[in-house]
Amino acid sequence: MQDHRVWNCALVSIFLLIKLENIDGIQKWSMQFGHTPLLERFTWKKMDFAYPDERSRQLAMASGEYIPENSLPVGIEIWRNKLFVTIPRWRDGIPSTLNYIPLDANQGGSPKLIPYPNWVQNRAGTCGRGLTTVYRIHADACNRLWVLDTGTIGIGETTVQACPYTLNVFDLTTDKVLRQYRLRPEDINQNTFIANIAVDLGKGGCDDAFAYMSDELGYGLIVYSWQQNTSWRIAHSYFMPDPLAGDYNIGGLNFQWGEEGIFGMSLSPISADGYRILFFHPLSSHREFAVSTRILRDQRLSQNSYHEFQVLASRGPLSHCTASVMDENGLQFFNLIDQNAVGCWNSMLPYSPINQAVVARHDEAMIFPADIKVNRGLLWIMSDRMPIFLLSNLNYTDVNFRILTMPIQAAISGTVCDNMPWRFISNRIWWD
Secondary structure: OHHHHHHHHHHHHHHHHHHOOOOOOOOOOOOOEOOOOOEEEEEEOOOOEOOOOHHHHHHHHHHOOOOHHHOOOOEEEEEOOEEEEEOOOOOOOOOOOEEEEEOOOOOOOOOOEEEOOOOHHHOOOOOOOOOOOEEEEEEOOOOEEEEEEOOEEOOHHHOEEOOOOEEEEEEOOOOEEEEEEEOOHHHOOOOOOEEEEEEEEOOOOOOOEEEEEEEOOOOEEEEEEOOOOEEEEEOOHHHOOOOOOOEEEEOOEEEEOOOOOEEEEEEOOOOOOOOOEEEEEEOOOOEEEEEEHHHHOOHHHHHOOHHHOEEEEEOOOOOOEEEEEEOOOOEEEEEEHHHOEEEEEEOOOOOOHHHEEEEEEOOOOOOOEEEEEEEOOEEEEEEOOHHHHHHOOOOOOOOOEEEEEEEHHHHHOOOHHHOOHHHHOOHHHHHO
């Protein structure tokens, strides 16, 4: 019991250190880069779909239902033997937005995507019955897949709101919809664009679940309570972009995404007080921010707790970040799109560049790492050359889309992220 109390005190001290803005790291490490190779699991020049037969594919192409050059994968998730891949309907010719690859039948290559849960439920514009556009998704420990359908077709000035924003939660063991929840009109505004979702399971089990959805262009955070079956919107200036961080240079292109606000999110393990820490960042920013889920889970508190949100240190230049994820040991991994790289941070140390490292970088295979996940000791990374797709032209004789993996322990070996005192203590301490 005494060791338990000492460790909880240590955790509290760590979070207090995180809250301080002027922390320079507590220890310097000469090794800042991991050495393990990336494994290229799947690659595609163009995305293809598992039509029942070749005639069906040809008919779909002839009708314009399927245009191979128009598909861009943006999100991944792993559950048991399924690797989910999402494709937004930014252009015509996207036959299915939520798909999967059976991992037990595909060890590599360029597999065709299978619509999930089926073709019928991936028909655009069939509000309440089908999925129109899905970005990032989350599979929780209760075998549920959380899928936010934005209901949009197109991108930017071409966007049409075909259906309302709707949260769909699937039972992965039956492939049936457990619940469907339309966001309230008060949850969104005229600029709303939600691409990311984080799911928070509390100590109360599967019913003690909350979803956090980041409104990238409307600058808000929408909270959904599974138990209450309701939602609320939170506003904060930390959700907004940094006006000095809107210039990008990726894949040989210079462009401006100055309006990109709150985007990537990751959740810590449950701490001693029974809550998690939500870490988040605007896309056009070099900073990370943090807030306890104790604030987010309480609708009243969430409206009146400006100072509970914490500003963490800047990651430094060239550190625009898309997705991030934190594993059960408190290791955060984050995509560094300016560097064609993935970084790590050991959350037992203060948030500071000296306590971060690059664990993977490749100037060909990782042009725009769009999404990242952790599953069974593996880091999964998807790169998709998104800026070239949106602002220029992809070369479809080349590999454009990749899903890569690397073992977490090998990835962090020799870096500051490998300084893990909890390795010798039961992981149970995080959950007590």
